[in-house]
Amino acid sequence: MVSLMKFKIQIKPMIVVIFFALLSSCATQKITLFKQLGGDAGVSNIVDNFIEEISFNPKIYAFFKDSDIERFREKLNQHLCFVTGDSCEYTGDSMIQVHAGMNISEKDFNITVELLINAMNKAQIAQPLQNKLLARLAPMRKEMIYR
Amino acid sequence: MINRRLILSFLWCVFSASVVADEGKLLATAGLTQLEGAGGGGIVPWATISGYETQDSYSGSVFSTQVSLDDYKMNMTGVSLGIYDRVELSYAKQTFDLTSLGGHISQDIYGIKTRLYGDLVYSKMPQLSIGLQYKELEDTAIAQLVGANKIESGVDLYLAATKVHLGAIAGHNLVWNLTARATKANQLGLLGFGGVINNDYEIMLEFSAGVFLSRKFALGIEYREKPDNLGLGEDDWKDFFITYVPNKNFNLTLAWADLGSIAGIPKQDGVYLSLTGYLW
Numbered sequence: 001m002v003s004l005m006k007f008k009i010q011i012k013p014m015i016v017v018i019f020f021a022l023l024s025s026c027a028t029q030k031i032t033l034f035k036q037l038g039g040d041a042g043v044s045n046i047v048d049n050f051i052e053e054i055s056f057n058p059k060i061y062a063f064f065k066d067s068d069i070e071r072f073r074e075k076l077n078q079h080l081c082f083v084t085g086d087s088c089e090y091t092g093d094s095m096i097q098v099h100a101g102m103n104i105s106e107k108d109f110n111i112t113v114e115l116l117i118n119a120m121n122k123a124q125i126a127q128p129l130q131n132k133l134l135a136r137l138a139p140m141r142k143e144m145i146y147r
Numbered sequence: 148m149i150n151r152r153l154i155l156s157f158l159w160c161v162f163s164a165s166v167v168a169d170e171g172k173l174l175a176t177a178g179l180t181q182l183e184g185a186g187g188g189g190i191v192p193w194a195t196i197s198g199y200e201t202q203d204s205y206s207g208s209v210f211s212t213q214v215s216l217d218d219y220k221m222n223m224t225g226v227s228l229g230i231y232d233r234v235e236l237s238y239a240k241q242t243f244d245l246t247s248l249g250g251h252i253s254q255d256i257y258g259i260k261t262r263l264y265g266d267l268v269y270s271k272m273p274q275l276s277i278g279l280q281y282k283e284l285e286d287t288a289i290a291q292l293v294g295a296n297k298i299e300s301g302v303d304l305y306l307a308a309t310k311v312h313l314g315a316i317a318g319h320n321l322v323w324n325l326t327a328r329a330t331k332a333n334q335l336g337l338l339g340f341g342g343v344i345n346n347d348y349e350i351m352l353e354f355s356a357g358v359f360l361s362r363k364f365a366l367g368i369e370y371r372e373k374p375d376n377l378g379l380g381e382d383d384w385k386d387f388f389i390t391y392v393p394n395k396n397f398n399l400t401l402a403w404a405d406l407g408s409i410a411g412i413p414k415q416d417g418v419y420l421s422l423t424g425y426l427w
């Protein structure tokens with residue numbers, strides 16, 4: 001009986017520690033990717049750099065030459081906020097609608113991904129964070145290429 | 148002594164950086180070249196098609212690999228053609244020097260692989276390919292000596308699944324591959340095909356996994372099951388590798404390979420060095 005009591009007393013702090021460990025891991029989970037990327041300021045910095053990268057790449061710029069770049073800037077900011085898990089509203093058109101008729105090839109897509117990586121490098125986003133953003137975007141490729 | 152061909156092809160690759168390889172795929176997603184000439188890891192063929200081409204283009208690559216073991220040395224040189232990221236045709240010449248016993252074996256390996264499904268980065272399920280390796284032994288004396296059932300040639304058939312998980316390990320990209328190979332080959336075929344203990348096709352599992360520490364460096368491990376048809380205690384192979392992919396023109400892999408017992412001599416391990424250059 002006595003030894004059992006002792007056991008109980010010993011185990012309690014452990015439970016408390018585990019409880020807080022779980023809590024804190026939940027807390028870090030709650031920081032959205034959007035916030036980790038630097039929130040509004042961080043993401044709009046990435047988008048600005050990305051637009052600059054596009055403007056210097058003749059192959060990709062060709063897709064944008066008749067586009068309203070200010071609309072693109074606004075909608076892409078919203079869209080990135082939307083996919084990185086903050087409670088943002090995306091008011092643009094669907095990925096299929098937007099990219100239909102452009103006949104974007106696999107190669108065009110990958111070049112664009114590389115421009116986005118350049119944009120994130122310039123914004124000094126750490127590579128693990130870059131990869132997490134790319135992981136959210138990658139599944140959308142099928143809605144955009146060869147349409 | 149480092150192989151002259153390896154150095155030459157290395158220099159060639161560095162100086163031909165102006166010969167632009169088709170850059171359709173993302174950096175490093177063309178994979179490497181495994182030691183039978185197929186696009187893969189180091190010892191395992193992967194589902195990847197060997198070059199940086201996409202479904203609209205084709206690619207050519209060359210590779211050279213050297214494995215220096217305690218009592219043997221292996222050299223592999225070959226070429227590969229990737230067509231529309233759908234079909235891969237490869238040829239590799241493999242030479243095996245018995246440095247301590249004296250002697251020399253060489254074989255030609257003709258490979259074909261076709262992608263059945265998916266994209267290793269973009270599809271939810273792994274990229275899947277099926278491949279075949281036709282192996283023609285040039286020096287058959289040793290295969291005959293150790294009791295191989297068939298000494299001229301043999302065919303391996305494999306099914307491979309490869310997947311990249313972006314940001315999977317603390318934000319780092321993870322790549323894995325699993326291959327099932329139907330084979331009769333003794334030590335890749337260098338010691339012939341089939342033998343006294345077993346003369347049937349058996350399914351061998353082969354596995355690779357790697358983590359990208361950055362966009363250009365990856366660390367990984369491989370494991371390849373092998374049959375023991377001759378009763379010489381042929382062991383499974385394993386390696387630990389580090390790969391450097393500076394650009395889409397070439398990549399370089401350094402590994403520690405443990406190839407176990409070969410032709411009755413145990414504990415063969417050593418340095419594996421491999422280079423693949425992408426021509427277009």
Ligand code: HEM
Nearest residue numbers: 063064067068072075076079092093098104108109112137
């Ligand atoms: C995961 C990758 C991509 C995402 C998340 C993405 C997202 C977006 C978004 C949110 C918009 C604004 C939509 C709107 O105005 O309602 C947009 C527009 C556009 N995107 Fe993409 N996009 C991607 C890849 C690409 C690629 C690879 C290309 C071409 C190579 C491309 C070309 C365009 C063009 C030209 C526009 C402007 C369309 C217009 O003028 O109305 N996008 N994209």
